[in-house]
Amino acid sequence: MADDKKLTTRAADFSAWYNEVVLKGELADYSPVRGCMVIRPRGYGIWERMQHQLDTMFKDTGHENAYFPMLIPESFLHKEAEHVEGFAPELAVVTHGGGKKLEEPLVIRPTSETIIYAMYAKWVQSYRDLPILINQWANVVRWEMRTRLFLRTLEFLWQEGHTAHATHDEAEEETRKMLGVYRDFMEGWMAMPVVTGIKTESEKFAGALRTYSCEGMMQDNKALQAGTSHNLGQNFSKAFELKFQTEAGGIEHAWNTSWGVSTRLIGGLVMTHGDDKGLRTPPLLAPIEIVIVPIWRAEEDKGRVKAAAHMVKESLLAWERRVPGRLRVHVDDRDGIKPGAKYYEWELRGIPLRMELGPRDIDSNQAVLVRRDTGEKRSVSLSSVGEEAADLLHLIQESMLIDARERREQNSIRGGITYDRFREVMAGTGAFVYAGWCGDEKCAAAIKEETKATIRVLPDEEFRSAEPPKTCLKCGGASIAEALWAKAY
RNA sequence: CGGGACGUAGCGCAGCCCGGUAGCGCACCUGAAUGGGGUUCAGGGGGUCGCGGGUUCAAAUCCCGCCGUCCCGACCA
Numbered sequence: 062m063a064d065d066k067k068l069t070t071r072a073a074d075f076s077a078w079y080n081e082v083v084l085k086g087e088l089a090d091y092s093p094v095r096g097c098m099v100i101r102p103r104g105y106g107i108w109e110r111m112q113h114q115l116d117t118m119f120k121d122t123g124h125e126n127a128y129f130p131m132l133i134p135e136s137f138l139h140k141e142a143e144h145v146e147g148f149a150p151e152l153a154v155v156t157h158g159g160g161k162k163l164e165e166p167l168v169i170r171p172t173s174e175t176i177i178y179a180m181y182a183k184w185v186q187s188y189r190d191l192p193i194l195i196n197q198w199a200n201v202v203r204w205e206m207r208t209r210l211f212l213r214t215l216e217f218l219w220q221e222g223h224t225a226h227a228t229h230d231e232a233e234e235e236t237r238k239m240l241g242v243y244r245d246f247m248e249g250w251m252a253m254p255v256v257t258g259i260k261t262e263s264e265k266f267a268g269a270l271r272t273y274s275c276e277g278m279m280q281d282n283k284a285l286q287a288g289t290s291h292n293l294g295q296n297f298s299k300a301f302e303l304k305f306q307t308e309a310g311g312i313e314h315a316w317n318t319s320w321g322v323s324t325r326l327i328g329g330l331v332m333t334h335g336d337d338k339g340l341r342t343p344p345l346l347a348p349i350e351i352v353i354v355p356i357w358r359a360e361e362d363k364g365r366v367k368a369a370a371h372m373v374k375e376s377l378l379a380w381e382r383r384v385p386g387r388l389r390v391h392v393d394d395r396d397g398i399k400p401g402a403k404y405y406e407w408e409l410r411g412i413p414l415r416m417e418l419g420p421r422d423i424d425s426n427q428a429v430l431v432r433r434d435t436g437e438k439r440s441v442s443l444s445s446v447g448e449e450a451a452d453l454l455h456l457i458q459e460s461m462l463i464d465a466r467e468r469r470e471q472n473s474i475r476g477g478i479t480y481d482r483f484r485e486v487m488a489g490t491g492a493f494v495y496a497g498w499c500g501d502e503k504c505a506a507a508i509k510e511e512t513k514a515t516i517r518v519l520p521d522e523e524f525r526s527a528e529p530p531k532t533c534l535k536c537g538g539a540s541i542a543e544a545l546w547a548k549a550y
Numbered sequence: 551c552g553g554g555a556c557g558u559a560g561c562g563c564a565g566c567c568c569g570g571u572a573g574c575g576c577a578c579c580u581g582a583a584u585g586g587g588g589u590u591c592a593g594g595g596g597g598u599c600g601c602g603g604g605u606u607c608a609a610a611u612c613c614c615g616c617c618g619u620c621c622c623g624a625c626c627a
Contacts, residue, residue, distance in 0.1 A: 358584095
């Protein structure tokens with residue numbers, strides 16, 4: 062039976078561990094405003110690399126960046142019924158300006174659909190004006206009850222893409238395409254495997270026709286919704302009269318999509334790859350890929366060892382790597398700190414590769430390379446150090462994804478699970494469980510009540526088993542949806 | 551918003567029960583030695599004890615109120 066395997070999970074107090082890695086890794090800090098976060102340079106360095114890569118991928122798929130205002134007239138939110146219902150409880154509202162009470166309150170954007178489609182309505186006359194493919198990087202505010210650094214803060218930084226199309230099929234294609242971009246980024250760059258799929262009616266975005274999502278598994282076996290892509294249908298174009306004249310001459314409402322990822326991804330990175338030594342950063346996202354620690358015993362060695370370290374750095378910078386861009390190398394030649402202390406510090410920061418360079422190495426034209434992910438050490442010749450380092454970084458990137466995927470598979474259960482066993486698993490380690498659902502919200506609600514597990518997505522093929530579940534996990538009735546059940550952040 | 555814990559130096563904490571000159575570890579600064587996995591010694595700087603009120607000759611300590619943080623519920627990218 063698939064569910065007889067041994068499930069594993071990280072230490073019980075995962076929250077404390079997470080906070081420790083984030084705070085001691087100096088990724089973020091609490092701000093004076095409750096529930097808001099300050100991203101410190103180390104965290105922002107990772108985010109900048111994420112942002113740059115995502116931006117590149119958006120541009121490669123034909124999108125442009127723009128900027129829309131932070132303040133939105135309250136009435137805009139009310140134009141789409143489901144949308145306002147979904148967001149009303151968590152809005153921050155500006156009621157005064159210039160010392161006077163405003164005639165109409167302004168909400169601080171919780172997301173920008175309304176203001177953006179109001180503008181698109183002005184810009185679009187003809188089918189020739191479509192599609193509009195725009196992205197914006199912005200901070201948004203949602204007044205959450207409970208907050209957590211990176212995962213759920215009152216204010217957060219994200220990217221939101223908003224597009225308008227002439228047909229439903231084109232919008233659907235865009236929605237799926239951007240979900241794929243997210244998956245490629247999360248797996249290829251963050252080394253974080255995700256399950257993609259469609260959200261159920263009750264879990265979809267407020268105002269969407271369909272919502273697709275990327276769900277990663279964290280080390281406590283809970284799911285993290287890492288990115289979403291929505292097919293909004295004509296809901297917003299009807300609310301904001303976003304209409305165009307077709308080639309045939311008729312007037313039709315446009316079809317919209319929106320999709321976003323946020324700084325939550327940094328939290329996902331920590332919870333996917335962190336270990337008890339601190340952060341582990343995939344090489345492609347590491348602000349520094351290689352740190353060179355020069356080691357000297359006698360004072361007379363110091364000068365030549367430091368000089369050698371900088372020469373090695375130069376030779377690494379000169380190395381032509383396979384992916385675009387130079388190797389990112391730092392020499393830690395600080396005085397007064399012993400090498401061991403430096404090792405701990407760089408391990409905490411998650412730098413993927415460390416090079417130890419001492420007098421003995423230099424005399425034998427060698428250096429020691431140490432992998433952050435596995436701790437493995439190897440001696441390499443200084444004449445081929447660039448190639449060795451580049452190969453190792455490539456290997457680390459690959460093996461971090463493989464390891465994370467293996468961990469997820471180890472903690473996934475497909476098929477043949479009884480509800481009793483399901484309850485037992487969810488009360489214990491937790492898992493990704495692929496099982497059927499009869500489609501009745503009462504069953505889903507009962508499962509949530511009893512186990513805290515919800516349907517994360519109806520997964521795409523990659524995650525499904527050969528044999529689809531035939532019965533509902535809870536009631537045993539005929540299954541109409543093959544669902545991924547898990548506890549979630 | 552309900553239940554619990556907590557708030558004292560940059561970080562982690564003791565002191566509170568039983569009121570009486572604000573302490574410890576790490577970090578930081580100076581000097582010297584040290585340096586292949588968290589150096590050692592000596593000297594030094596830093597705190598309106600979360601905020602406000604009350605009791606008292608005297609409050610970090612007792613009482614009341616507020617604010618904030620964390621954990622557990624409801625909400626959520």
